Amino acid sequence: MTEKFEPKITAFVCNWCTYAGADLTGTSRIKYQSNVRVLRVPCTGRIDFMLLMKAFQKGTDGVIVSGCHPNDCHYTSGNYHARRRWMVYKDLMDFMGVDTNRVTFSWVSAAEGARWAQLVNEVTDNIRNLGPYAEYKELAVAGIE
Amino acid sequence: MEALKQKAKELLQNGDVKAVLGYAVGTAGVRRPHFARNPKQVDALVLDEKCTQNLATYLTKHEVKHLGKVAVVALPATQRALLQLVAERQLRDDAICLLAVDGGEVKTLSSGAEVEQHLALKTDAMPAADKAMIEKLMAMTREQRWAYWQQELSRCVKCYACRNSCPMCYCEHCTMDCNRPQWVPVASHALGNLEYHMVRAMHLAGRCVECGECGRACPVGIPVHLLTFFAEESTAKQFGQRAGHTAKLDYALSTFKPDDKETFIR
Amino acid sequence: MSRIGVFTCHCGENIGATVDCAKVSEMCQHIPGVVHSVDYKYMCSDPGQRMMQEAIKEHSLDGVVVAACSPRMHEPTFRRAVSNAGVNPYMCEMANLREHCSWVHEKSEATTQKAADLIRVLVEKVKHNTPLFPIKVPVTKTAMVVGGGVAGIQVALDIANGGHKVILVEKSPSIGGHMSQLSETFPTLDCSQCILTPRMVEAAQHPNITLMTYSEVEKVDGFIGNFKVTVRKKARKLDEKLCTGCGLCIQKCPNKKISDEFNEGLGTRTAIYVPFPQAVPNKPVIDTLNCTFYKTGKCKVCEKVCPTNAIRFEQEDELVTLDIGAIVLATGFKLMKTEAFPEYGYGKHKDIIDGMQFERLASASGPTAGVMKRPSDGKEPETVVFIACSGSRDRSKGVPYCSKVCCMYTAKHAMLYKHKVHSGKAYVFYMDIRASGKDYDEFVRRAIEEDDVKYIRGRVSKIYEEDGKLIVKGADTLMGGEQVEIKADMVVLATAVQSNDRSEELAQTLHVSYDTYGFFAEAHPKLRPVETNTGGIFLAGACQAPRDIPESVAQASAAAAKVLGLFSQDQLTREPIVAVVNRQAGPTFSYCVGCFLCQTACPYQAIEQEHITARNGDVIKTIARINPGLCQGCGTCVATCRTKAIDLQGFSNEQLYAEIMTL
Numbered sequence A: 001m002t003e004k005f006e007p008k009i010t011a012f013v014c015n016w017c018t019y020a021g022a023d024l025t026g027t028s029r030i031k032y033q034s035n036v037r038v039l040r041v042p043c044t045g046r047i048d049f050m051l052l053m054k055a056f057q058k059g060t061d062g063v064i065v066s067g068c069h070p071n072d073c074h075y076t077s078g079n080y081h082a083r084r085r086w087m088v089y090k091d092l093m094d095f096m097g098v099d100t101n102r103v104t105f106s107w108v109s110a111a112e113g114a115r116w117a118q119l120v121n122e123v124t125d126n127i128r129n130l131g132p133y134a135e136y137k138e139l140a141v142a143g144i145e
Numbered sequence B: 001m002e003a004l005k006q007k008a009k010e011l012l013q014n015g016d017v018k019a020v021l022g023y024a025v026g027t028a029g030v031r032r033p034h035f036a037r038n039p040k041q042v043d044a045l046v047l048d049e050k051c052t053q054n055l056a057t058y059l060t061k062h063e064v065k066h067l068g069k070v071a072v073v074a075l076p077a078t079q080r081a082l083l084q085l086v087a088e089r090q091l092r093d094d095a096i097c098l099l100a101v102d103g104g105e106v107k108t109l110s111s112g113a114e115v116e117q118h119l120a121l122k123t124d125a126m127p128a129a130d131k132a133m134i135e136k137l138m139a140m141t142r143e144q145r146w147a148y149w150q151q152e153l154s155r156c157v158k159c160y161a162c163r164n165s166c167p168m169c170y171c172e173h174c175t176m177d178c179n180r181p182q183w184v185p186v187a188s189h190a191l192g193n194l195e196y197h198m199v200r201a202m203h204l205a206g207r208c209v210e211c212g213e214c215g216r217a218c219p220v221g222i223p224v225h226l227l228t229f230f231a232e233e234s235t236a237k238q239f240g241q242r243a244g245h246t247a248k249l250d251y252a253l254s255t256f257k258p259d260d261k262e263t264f265i266r
Numbered sequence C: 001m002s003r004i005g006v007f008t009c010h011c012g013e014n015i016g017a018t019v020d021c022a023k024v025s026e027m028c029q030h031i032p033g034v035v036h037s038v039d040y041k042y043m044c045s046d047p048g049q050r051m052m053q054e055a056i057k058e059h060s061l062d063g064v065v066v067a068a069c070s071p072r073m074h075e076p077t078f079r080r081a082v083s084n085a086g087v088n089p090y091m092c093e094m095a096n097l098r099e100h101c102s103w104v105h106e107k108s109e110a111t112t113q114k115a116a117d118l119i120r121v122l123v124e125k126v127k128h129n130t131p132l133f134p135i136k137v138p139v140t141k142t143a144m145v146v147g148g149g150v151a152g153i154q155v156a157l158d159i160a161n162g163g164h165k166v167i168l169v170e171k172s173p174s175i176g177g178h179m180s181q182l183s184e185t186f187p188t189l190d191c192s193q194c195i196l197t198p199r200m201v202e203a204a205q206h207p208n209i210t211l212m213t214y215s216e217v218e219k220v221d222g223f224i225g226n227f228k229v230t231v232r233k234k235a236r237k238l239d240e241k242l243c244t245g246c247g248l249c250i251q252k253c254p255n256k257k258i259s260d261e262f263n264e265g266l267g268t269r270t271a272i273y274v275p276f277p278q279a280v281p282n283k284p285v286i287d288t289l290n291c292t293f294y295k296t297g298k299c300k301v302c303e304k305v306c307p308t309n310a311i312r313f314e315q316e317d318e319l320v321t322l323d324i325g326a327i328v329l330a331t332g333f334k335l336m337k338t339e340a341f342p343e344y345g346y347g348k349h350k351d352i353i354d355g356m357q358f359e360r361l362a363s364a365s366g367p368t369a370g371v372m373k374r375p376s377d378g379k380e381p382e383t384v385v386f387i388a389c390s391g392s393r394d395r396s397k398g399v400p401y402c403s404k405v406c407c408m409y410t411a412k413h414a415m416l417y418k419h420k421v422h423s424g425k426a427y428v429f430y431m432d433i434r435a436s437g438k439d440y441d442e443f444v445r446r447a448i449e450e451d452d453v454k455y456i457r458g459r460v461s462k463i464y465e466e467d468g469k470l471i472v473k474g475a476d477t478l479m480g481g482e483q484v485e486i487k488a489d490m491v492v493l494a495t496a497v498q499s500n501d502r503s504e505e506l507a508q509t510l511h512v513s514y515d516t517y518g519f520f521a522e523a524h525p526k527l528r529p530v531e532t533n534t535g536g537i538f539l540a541g542a543c544q545a546p547r548d549i550p551e552s553v554a555q556a557s558a559a560a561a562k563v564l565g566l567f568s569q570d571q572l573t574r575e576p577i578v579a580v581v582n583r584q585a586g587p588t589f590s591y592c593v594g595c596f597l598c599q600t601a602c603p604y605q606a607i608e609q610e611h612i613t614a615r616n617g618d619v620i621k622t623i624a625r626i627n628p629g630l631c632q633g634c635g636t637c638v639a640t641c642r643t644k645a646i647d648l649q650g651f652s653n654e655q656l657y658a659e660i661m662t663l
């Protein structure tokens, strides 16, 4: 086991702001680490916490959740509902001992291409430092068997 | 007690209600729910400090709904559950008939507004022991909390007693039973147990009336109620909205304020 | 088993130079369910699309993943191509190999691997895709405009000229709104009545416009293209068809001392009245609160004198229900009253008036016939102080926003005063001068430079009466806060523009959002300024925020264009990316338990109640129903529903679950 640890990062992003922002990162040819896998949903309001739960089951080491800044939601308020959901989710997960440092919530607009690259890099480095999410992976393995 | 029985008989005799739901003595002195459907059956009713179960849970069951109007001997938690059930449109406001016993006095509460008023007089905080336990857990490191819950949850047999005893878990088709997709594995193993309890607590955030029934119902003694209590307290603290205080819907997680304050979104 | 085709695009060098497309294509061959996988230089080119369409036919594909650029770029292109080859367009998904992979990563094994991963995820999604069909909603091509001010009139005329029927609902007895009260208008100083009255008449006579004055919206059901609106026609106590507007009743009405709303309390009117001589329609109403007959049971003079026997004392309100396709709200604003100012004597001094009262004093058709006479004693005021920002931009008055029109009309008022009283002195206290419209700053400069209006930058702290004068005390901040004191004969407060009383109630009736101050909220502050969040309901004029006439009219025409756009087709076609509530056989009927916690989560009020009934009509269960005409497909409700009773087409639970489980 000398292989270097490469974290698995899953990003849930809304179609209108962060996905478009990440597109802009591309058009601007700004480079970032390739660990992240992006899942596109219409709105942060659509992101059921159970989706995050499943991502961890599949051995994700870190999660990014990102959408439109407050006030900019394409659907006007989906992100406000999402924000409340995350405020409780994060609190509760912490209470249950889940490592909430592995979930990064962010607002990235369609104009913030550079910010997306920076976010992905920071999260990737951070998770690389934290190491694999072993505790959870053990559960998952025990679970599947 | 006599006043309660008196009132119960009266309600039955006048035909105001079809049954009175209260407590009776079961095997080994355990207090169990008791449906008195005629004045004779009223005599079995008891009410003492051993009566803890939240009877609101029964009111959403099909069998009970078919009975017609039921009067319920209601502890404060039962009253809160009832308000929340009315808010969530599981019970009609005009179906409310609560018998609240205060000292020797029996009060009949027959609308959401009356229950609200009655409850406003009470300050029925979370039991001190539970509060202390939550504080103790929060004082631990995250790893210790993880270890604690892993250990506790390892005993879970996924009997769903916690769910079935919860007055707010009235869904006919629970996410746990959803198989397209199978969100949570059916078997009781570490992952499935953790996920089940995560989901349960998230689904009760902003809806839990803090009766603690789930914790009492657990046959292996896992303090699962701490999870829903914590979730409820978290919503109450962050949004100032609390379950079981009004018969009007005021669900923190489907409302928002543009200036909700958090510290972690970058 | 699915038959999925994967088409990997090189995008010339754009993807090809970084990602080993041939290898990716090879790897995808082995994904279960994939029966065809190729790579090509330019997938979006004509030959590329043709190749794809041929492959669809040749391999009987039922799903397609195009691995190319961003779906935000070419999803419509490829969905169309797939559709032309006979496969439902929603069976096609795109993996973003360009913006999210080749352009942002270095050429490497890991980058190629990521490209393959991205495709794998979408292949699993496509396996759970279902054919979707555009949603069609019929459209009733009749519009309702609520509020007959200048904005509402403009909307009605534009829609009517576009060839569609319009119902114009106005709560007061005449259309015209605030503009009909104005004397002259900035920045041109043309007479308000002269430019507005022709429009009012045009609206009344237009074959496509039906006026419903003295009426209010009572109830709104339905959704875009299909509203059912109930309007309350308040009883005028008059048969409008018989009345010729001769005005005899008004002349003879013995009850003449009623404070006149149109003249802002500066004049009087009778109990049977038309608000102003140019009113449209020019038919009186009986003010039942002040009419002698309704108070004492005796009088009926008007009935006796009416030559056409049009008076109807027994007339009741009437409720009319109309089928409407689109609604435009143009209910305008109200002005804060001088009573809100304790520091200026709570509206006690007759000579402290608000801007609208000044308009009436200056108006040729006003109570003084346009001669400057102060209300208390009718004397010509020699010194007048105008106070801008009275209430506006003042948190303590609950109005932190700028009322927008006051800087301009204050300059106008000062000018009008100076034009009427040449020897008079006019002072303006102001915080800033906001005059950013076309010819606006020039207008203010004219007031200062040509008409010698004295502008003092500062706030007025106090006004009190002394020896028949109003002493105005304030600070001149440009003179280092020096105290100034002016002995005035009249003070005009440019009070704040506020949302109408009961505007929240109206918003709730129509299910549109409103802001903290009761102004109706636009769907997007920049890009959708005249739409509301509720499909088919639009905004015009000062009901959305303080607005002047040019802006109100521009917005009105914009709203009319939206309505005409909506009415240009018989059916509304919408993307089927909408939420649906699960339905199944009894006894459950649906996973939905009818808790309706989702209802407030929906930004578009798309969630309705549906009653499931037994044969005998008894309601067995009430569940949620998503109105596909209103749903915009954000999916917030889906994540809110505990029982997973709601799902979002195109981004369903099964699709997302499959995607995650592939990671």
Ligand SMILES: Cc1cc2nc3c(=O)[nH]c(=O)nc-3n(C[C@H](O)[C@H](O)[C@H](O)COP(=O)(O)OP(=O)(O)OC[C@H]3O[C@@H](n4cnc5c(N)ncnc54)[C@H](O)[C@@H]3O)c2cc1C
Pocket (backbone or CB within 6 Å): C146, C147, C148, C149, C150, C151, C152, C169, C170, C171, C172, C174, C175, C176, C177, C178, C179, C182, C184, C185, C186, C187, C215, C216, C217, C330, C331, C332, C333, C334, C335, C355, C356, C359, C405, C409, C412, C500, C506, C540, C541, C542, C543, C547, C548, C549, C550, C552
């Ligand atoms: C003192 C003063 C001076 C001004 N001078 C100028 C000027 O010189 N130049 C300029 O460009 N602008 C001026 N303005 C601004 C101008 O008055 C407004 O821009 C304009 O009146 C806005 O038109 P509107 O149709 O949106 O609203 P309004 O004129 O307020 O009309 C709204 C109409 O809707 C009706 N209504 C309200 N609620 C309902 C309901 N529930 N149902 C049915 N009907 C309803 C009302 O009765 C009214 O007829 C001035 C404003 C003030 C206060």
Ligand code: SF4
Pocket (backbone or CB within 6 Å): B163, B168, B169, B170, B171, B173, B174, B175, B176, B199, B200, B203, B204, C642, C643
């Ligand atoms: S766990 Fe959640 S979804 Fe399941 S029954 Fe309880 S509240 Fe309903």
Ligand code: SF4
Pocket (backbone or CB within 6 Å): C578, C579, C601, C602, C603, C604, C605, C606, C607, C626, C630, C631, C632, C633, C634, C635, C636, C637, C638, C648
């Ligand atoms: S998807 Fe969004 S818009 Fe559609 S019903 Fe659900 S919450 Fe409303």
